[in-house]
Amino acid sequence: MKSLDDYICIVGGKPLKGTISVQGSKNAALPMMAASLLHRGVSVLKTCPRIADVFCMEKILQALGAATWWEDHDLYMDCTNADKEEIPEMYTGRMRSSVILLGAMLARNGKGTLGYPGGCVIGSRPIDLHFYALRQLGAVIQKDQVIQGTAPSGLWGNQILFPKRSVGATQQAILAAVLAKGNTIIKNSAREPEILWLCRYLKTMGAQIKGEGTDCIFIEGRDELGAGYMKIPPDRIVAGTYICAAAATRSEITLENVPEGELDAFLDVYCKMGGQYKGKSGKLIVNGQNIHCPVKLLKTDVYPGFPTDLQSQVMSVLTTVTGKSLIREQIFEDRYKAAGELVKMGAHINICGREAYIEGGYPLYGRQVTARELRGGAALVIAALCAKGTTKISGYSFISRGYENICQDLAGAGARISLGRATDSRGILEY
Numbered sequence: 001m002k003s004l005d006d007y008i009c010i011v012g013g014k015p016l017k018g019t020i021s022v023q024g025s026k027n028a029a030l031p032m033m034a035a036s037l038l039h040r041g042v043s044v045l046k047t048c049p050r051i052a053d054v055f056c057m058e059k060i061l062q063a064l065g066a067a068t069w070w071e072d073h074d075l076y077m078d079c080t081n082a083d084k085e086e087i088p089e090m091y092t093g094r095m096r097s098s099v100i101l102l103g104a105m106l107a108r109n110g111k112g113t114l115g116y117p118g119g120c121v122i123g124s125r126p127i128d129l130h131f132y133a134l135r136q137l138g139a140v141i142q143k144d145q146v147i148q149g150t151a152p153s154g155l156w157g158n159q160i161l162f163p164k165r166s167v168g169a170t171q172q173a174i175l176a177a178v179l180a181k182g183n184t185i186i187k188n189s190a191r192e193p194e195i196l197w198l199c200r201y202l203k204t205m206g207a208q209i210k211g212e213g214t215d216c217i218f219i220e221g222r223d224e225l226g227a228g229y230m231k232i233p234p235d236r237i238v239a240g241t242y243i244c245a246a247a248a249t250r251s252e253i254t255l256e257n258v259p260e261g262e263l264d265a266f267l268d269v270y271c272k273m274g275g276q277y278k279g280k281s282g283k284l285i286v287n288g289q290n291i292h293c294p295v296k297l298l299k300t301d302v303y304p305g306f307p308t309d310l311q312s313q314v315m316s317v318l319t320t321v322t323g324k325s326l327i328r329e330q331i332f333e334d335r336y337k338a339a340g341e342l343v344k345m346g347a348h349i350n351i352c353g354r355e356a357y358i359e360g361g362y363p364l365y366g367r368q369v370t371a372r373e374l375r376g377g378a379a380l381v382i383a384a385l386c387a388k389g390t391t392k393i394s395g396y397s398f399i400s401r402g403y404e405n406i407c408q409d410l411a412g413a414g415a416r417i418s419l420g421r422a423t424d425s426r427g428i429l430e431y
């Protein structure tokens with residue numbers, strides 16, 4: 001039977017008002033879960049988001065032999081017996097982060113086999129830099145139907161010089177190097193906050209790391225690591241998404257649990273559009289009532305540049321601003337899947353390679369649209385909130401990869417939004 005997907009229903013045109021608390025970060029939590037494999041015992045992640053990708057990573061840890069359990073939003077992982085050697089593609093194919101488990105498995109047991117990673121289809125997303133990093137540390141990698149890694153003489157610290165910055169490949173290198181023999185230096189490493197958080201977590205386990213948050217990371221390998229313990233930081237992309245929701249509906253809302261200092265490039269663009277914000281200590285009052293300026297050129301870039309993961313959401317806001325805006329997507333070559341759906345809703349957008357030309361100010365109308373990837377799905381939610389009439393967004397399974405409660409969060413701020421459950425032709429719920 002063809003699997004049906006849940007959908008979101010939004011009656012647009014109602015301004016938002018109220019407070020939303022931002023969930024824990026998906027892209028910080030997933031590498032920390034992988035890192036938990038490096039300790040033969042119980043590690044804990046507090047305020048962990050209960051989202052599909054985290055559940056998938058949890059399933060993978062279980063498939064490797066770990067025991068896991070939740071207490072509310074706190075995730076406990078007992079990796080004492082997580083020594084199985086293979087992760088099937090039915091898990092790895094669901095998300096990108098699965099590939100960094102290879103480094104963790106090599107560090108733990110000197111071998112690991114896994115299916116190819118999935119994740120959002122937003123470009124070709126090669127994994128050559130991951131393999132390069134592991135090979136520099138002495139791993140032998142074979143690619144066929146599956147990816148197979150071994151470290152016949154163990155992992156040995158070395159220099160890793162990345163030709164381009166990659167978040168995942170930097171995480172891969174770190175996970176393998178913390179248990180390698182000797183010192184590793186990672187040059188041209190990614191500087192995204194999620195790298196910093198991974199290193200902070202590994203340090204709670206006793207890893208010796210310096211330079212995280214810069215483009216040069218030093219690691220002194222250890223023989224073993226202890227238990228990990230960390231409160232997952234707030235999700236900067238979810239925070240940005242809700243700021244865009246307020247901007248598109250010209251509303252003022254309060255966000256709690258907002259990451260500090262991680263949203264600067266985004267807030268810069270938001271202010272250029274006419275958005276205002278004030279706040280401190282994790283609380284932010286965002287006022288989008290004066291949003292009116294198009295953006296001449298918005299370029300996504302590696303951190304601290306504008307995050308590609310907020311590009312689609314800002315595109316939705318720009319469709320509501322009279323005048324011409326231009327977006328250049330510099331990280332992924334195919335990250336405009338939401339644009340066609342926005343056009344169905346009345347937006348004027350032309351895609352030309354990596355550039356999106358937006359002529360804003362035309363009214364958006366409620367339509368039946370489809371989310372084809374995570375952040376593009378969030379962009380459709382934002383557009384629907386300010387559209388005239390009712391929008392039905394199918395493809396909820398993409399959105400639930402990263403947003404724990406997008407419907408409840410926005411409904412709590414006054415939006416007319418609900419989650420529709422998939423039914424079969426007889427109207428029976430699928431599950």
Ligand SMILES: CC(=O)N[C@H]1[C@@H](OP(=O)(O)OP(=O)(O)OC[C@H]2O[C@@H](n3ccc(=O)[nH]c3=O)[C@H](O)[C@@H]2O)O[C@H](CO)[C@@H](O)[C@@H]1O
Pocket residue numbers: 027030096097123124125126127128129130131164165166167168169190192194308309331332333
């Ligand atoms: C789970 C997770 O944290 N995902 C994030 C991570 O993805 P991910 O780690 O996949 O992104 P990367 O930073 O690796 O990708 C950046 C660029 O490098 C290229 N590349 C990457 C690896 C490689 O081996 N070879 C190669 O050429 C990619 O195709 C892309 O063009 O960072 C992206 C960029 O901030 C975010 O959009 C994703 O949300």
Ligand SMILES: C=C(OP(=O)(O)O)C(=O)O
Pocket residue numbers: 026027095096097118119120121122309374375402
């Ligand atoms: C692209 C993303 O995730 P992934 O790398 O897991 O596909 C994202 O979080 O926006």
